[in-house]
Amino acid sequence: MVNYYAPWKYILLTLIVLSGLIYAAPNLYGEDPAVQISHRVNLIDEVELARVSDLLENEGIEYRSIELDTGFLLIRFDSGDQQLRAVTQIREILADIDKRYGVALNLAPATPEWLTNLNALPMYLGLDLRGGVHFLMEVDMDSAIEKSLERVAGEIRIFMRGEKIRYKSVQVVGEKISTRFNSVAARDEARLILEDEYRNFLFTNANDDRSWFVELSLNQAALEAEKKSAIEQNISTLRNRVNELGVAEPVIQRQGDDRVVVQLPGVQDTVRAKEILGATATLEFRLVYGSFNDWKIAAASGKAPLGAKLYQRSDKSPVLLKRSVIVTGDQIVGAASGIDTRSGTPNVTITMNAKGADRMSKITRDNIGKPMAVVFIEDKFEYREIDGETRRFKTTDTQVINVATIRDQLSKRFEITGLDSTRESRDLALLLRAGALRAPMVIVEERTVGPSLGQENIDRGFISVVVGFIAVLIFMAFYYKIFGLVANLALTLNLVLMLAVLSLLQATLTLPGIAGIVLTVGMAVDANVLIFERIREELRIGNTPQAAIYAGYEKAFGTIIDANITTLIAAIVLFGFGTGPIQGFAITLSIGIVTSMFTAIFGTRAVINLIYGRKTVTRLAI
């Protein structure tokens, strides 16, 4: 029963304190305004470094440093003003060279090199603190499946023609592809051949008075695979689009079966971000059907002739287009906006892939002098309440943006004109470049925090931590005297360790996270209060100071463990079931519980032993 800690315990404590200080330190250095340059395909190298530093020197824009990181270039500035001037210049110059450069505003941690060498990095600030956009997007799986069934239906038609199977029709009905035949014999023969070819499908027979059907539906495994590939393809498209937007350190992650989280730190123009991300726009090129008169008749009756489809132009006037599509948006490999030299209006220059170019060139060759239309297709969603439940419905907005006479045989590259504004042409080019989404996506949750509110949240969070912390320190010192001061040391160490662990885990600090830290400060003293009250009790029943210290720590230990483990259970459950903000709170709370047990039990004991241990003590200042 001696209040003595072996030297190794002090060495351990010192090591922990030191590493705590080192890993918490990066958070003190703040961030530099910076510009980050990347390229969609290539890694950035010395060539760009030289080019950009020459540019900045020529323009007389001062910068703090320019460094080549793995694949990207980071230029730091002293002020946001210089940063903004630089970013416009760099964007202009680089866009002239190659459209695939991404130039983004960024805040780069100003951690000194000796710390980064030790892998000591600051915590990542959440969007609610640094400002930015958080989107949760949901993939419309039904239409993803429908689209891929449509594709297979097309293949089946070609396949059956190739195999000389006589069929009446192939159609997608709901989640099935329905193939129709004139006789049982034809149907059965076709089924055998199809079953052999389309192994991912389940086959069922059906018939009505005049026709016989084979219905194909995707089997479970194929359905899952289809969904998986739909979401993955959408993620890669989103990634392309985000790169186009020029955002540093974006987060694009799959969440659950059909959702994607997109976080864009520092994005200010959220309206545009939303439009670009959520847009499911694609283009189709079709030949025009009939004459102006045919269009009027069709519009009046609402019925299109066989082989044609009724569309509206931007000015709402009707137009009939042929049902068969020349090429679709997914065959586009490049798109650039510009100004049409002849008319002076905005245009988009499009580059097709080989297959698309081939088809385009054949069809335009055969149709010189005839009109061709560019159709812009965009999926939109609306909510309607049905039986008290809100459901989502998809509507497709289709518009003919341009009808022009084919003057020449078109090939790989051609122009679309007739756009209303340069912004429209820029956005259209961007969407076409980044690729179409495999399936439409809808934003089911948005959290945007403006930069001013972000800074305010940091400031307020910081102040409330400091004030709460100091209030507790004063109170403890006042109430428990020397022991209170020791508890205060432990409390401070606890705060340092929490920051260190959060930084080591590269956790994202959010406002609820700060609340978790504040709450932990309040609760961390609990362990010490338990110990100190126990020591006071032991003293009251007449134990010697040394025995009281010993018994106080000993007896409070079990209580502290029980109390903290139950709280930890609550925190872990919180983490498991919560989403974003709740998880941030749960993480800091859990870490705080663990570090506070260490500092409040082991930490204070070490100091108390140092002060009172192995001495004759008559009174304790408690």
Add this chain to the structure above:
Amino acid sequence: MAKQLYSEFDFMGLRKPAMLMSATLLLVSIVSLAVLKLNVGIDFTGGSVIEVGYRQSVELQPIRNALASSGFSDAIVQHFGSAKEVLIRLVPKVDQDKAELSSQIIAVLNEASESRIDVRRVDFVGPQVGEELTEDGGLAVLYALIAILIYVSWRFEFRFSLGAVAALIHDVVITLGIFSVLQLDFDLSVLAAILAVIGYSLNDTIVVFDRVRENFRKIRKKTALEVTNISINQTISRTLMTSFTTLLVLLSLFFLGGEAIHSFALALIIGVVVGTYSSVYVATTSVLALGITRSDLLIPEKEDDDPRP
């Protein structure tokens, strides 16, 4: 007895009035939750909230008019924090894509304002996400309670875990009840606070239980009621101290943390006060009422090395 070892307040003597008070509070809470319901935010119902900042103080009426003339007559417009900040709420209704709605609102506000407005925050939650959050939140509370029930049963005794869970339900219901009666904003952060209250209140309860268990094993000649009373007296200063320091930081959060964590801090303040009370009166009283005796807690082999004189 030469020196008074601890306060000797007859806590258990007050257990009947306390139970009456708890029962009344619970009843009021449940009725209020049923009638007034919670003033749940868009986190759970779905909808949009837009917070914008102006250069100067602004009147709300012109903003309302501008929104109404653009077809947003059902938008709730109010000041937030100061007269320069305005909060616009849109309830979910039959309409277009909701995520686009906020963009339209911002455009309307920009047009109506002389200087450019600062978009401080946009929250949009789709109806399905809201439903999921409500479900997940409810499940989180339920699972937390079950996990705690198991742990406390294992560490103490089954009746103790019933007492602990009774106290937790008491705290959660009353905290929710106060939010309902005062119609305070109930958002995701408040749900997190409620869960933190569970953790906190439990912490308090366990400390008292721990002492009850210790004393049952140590003090042989007293009734269960007397032992409980002694245990509460021995732990009361610690209970109050910890609650006090926690309240200190919570008050700091409440007054200085800004609007964003106002409700969160308030829920915790209410929870800590109710939780402190319940660890004494609800948890311990329930255990007593369930008829715990000394023999339930005896460990057959050892212990009792330090019998009280």
